[in-house]
Amino acid sequence: MSGLRSSTRPRSRSGEGGSAFVLTRGVVLLFAVACGASVANVYFSQPLLVTMGDDLAMSPALVGSVVTLTHVGYGLGLFFLVPLGDMADRRRLIVAQLLFLVVALLVVSTAHTAAILLAGMAATGLLAVVTQTSVAFAASLAPPAERGRVVGLVTSGVVIGILLARTASGLMADLAGWRSVYLASASLTALLALILYRALPHHGDAPSTTTLRYGQLLRSTLTLFARERLLRLRALFGLLIFAAFSTLWSSVALPLSEAPYSLSHSAIGALGLIGVVGALAATAAGRLNDRGLSRRTTGIALALLAVSWVPLAFTRDSLWALVVGVILLDLAVQAVHVTNQTLIYALRPDAGSRLIGGYMVFYSIGSATGAIAATSLYTVAGWGAVCALGAAFSCLGLALWALTRHEPADG
Incomplete structure (x- = not known):
């Protein structure tokens, strides 16, 4: 990756005002791994619901709330925790969130009642937003000319984590039971916390943060949406593309588990490996953004x-x-997502965490909308109707781009 040092060890260099942290390729990849491992915790439970329910004697309705509470926790974390990255030392914040996430994962892995399991899953979702804190931190450390590439690489890690979570959890559960998934994740998360603590810059080497108090910080997130048209536009793009993304991934198992395929859960989960090929395009999209081609990249994507x-x-x-x-x-989806994050971060680097956290709230809304609509539609109208729904979300995004492509605010 040109422009980023190939060394895996962070270095300081002298310059005006003292030392400055040099973002290396190794640290960018570390961010990507940490982001993928963290966000995967939100999706691990999906292939495990039946097993969890049987183990803890949960009703089908109660089992379904496992996924719901995890996503509710994630949505709350986007609004209440991610903005903290603009007022706190991001290195300490990331490490602290990872350590609390370890505790939440241990609660899930040792839960012996439904109430404890649900509380642990909600806490897991809440703390998994360390992913977005890390994306904002990586963007803040990157030189402006390299920011798209860095965001693209880190986002590739996020998407790979999402796509492979179901496959990994299904395989591990078959080998050692569903609790092993969360025990293994807790161990990996603890290891990542230690490595990140050593690898990331101290507060003195990191970009300066805001002096706003917490309440003011949350209010300013809403103010940013009111003031920044580009943020509102890119949030709408995010909502529509992730509605389309969720339309596919929340329902594709249904036709594949029926005739003529009748595929096993493991075989269906392997689809995530195919999705990784597309996810790797996030890095290429980042390069195009660094060349000032964000508008064209969005339209083509x-x-x-x-x-x-x-x-x-x-x-x-x-x-x-x-x-x-x-x-x-x-x-x-990843090309648009990387473009969105790169453009909105550039609006106000000092408010990067609030911008990305606010944007990701729309990602959550889009994901939830696509999932609910697709599974409901499949029941009453079949796979063709689901594809029509996904195409409708996609065409709405394309129409929005066509209507706004000549406006200066579109990047």
């Missing part, structure tokens, strides 16, 4: 997103069509 639903519509006839559609969809 949204067009690909709309086109991806054509092969996806033939999923029942061909697994190859599904593979092509998955790669196109994930490539397009």
Whole structure:
């Protein structure tokens, strides 16, 4: 990666005002791994719900609330915890959140009642937003000319974590039970906390933070949306692309588990490996943003997103069509997502955590909307209707881009 040092050891260099932290390729990759491992905790439970319910004698309705509470916790964390990155030492904040996440994961792994499990899952979701704190920190440490590339690499880690979480948890649960998934994650999270504590810059080497108090900080997040049109526009793009993303990934298991395929849960989970190919495009999108091509990147990606639903519509006839559609969809979503984050961070680097946290609230709304709508629609109208829904979200995004592409605020 040109422009970033290949050494894995952070270095300081002298300059005006003292020492400055030099972001190395190794630290960027460390951010990516930490982000992927953290966000995966939100998705581990999805293949494990039946096993969890049987183990703790939970009703189907109560089991379903495991996923709901995890996402509710995540949404709350985006608003209440991520903005702290603009007022606190981000290194200490990230390490502290990871250590609290270890505690939450241990609670989940040792839960022997439904109430304890649900409390642990809500806390896990709340603390998993350390992912977004880390994205904002990585963006703040990157030179402006390299920011798109850095955000792209770190975002690749996030997406790979999301896509592989279900596959990893299913395989581990088959080998050692569902509790082993959370014990292993707690161990990895603790290790990452130690490594990040040693690798990330101290407060003196990090970008300066705001002097706002916590209440003012939260209010300013809302004020940023009122003042920054680009933030509102990119948040809408984020909502629509993740509604399309969730439309696919929340429902694709349904046709694949039925005739003519009747695939196992492990085979369906392996689809995440295919999605990783598209997710790796996030780095390329970051490079295009660094060259000032954010508007064009957004338009091309949204067009690909709309086109991806054509092969996806033939999923029942061909697994190859599904593979092509998955790669196109994930490539397009990540290209827009990286572009969004790079542009909104540049608006106010001093408010980076608030900007990214606020933007990700719309990601959560879009993801929830797509999941609920797709699973409900499949029950009453089948896979073709689900693909029409995903295409509608995608075309809305493309139409929004077409209407705003000549405006200066569109980056």
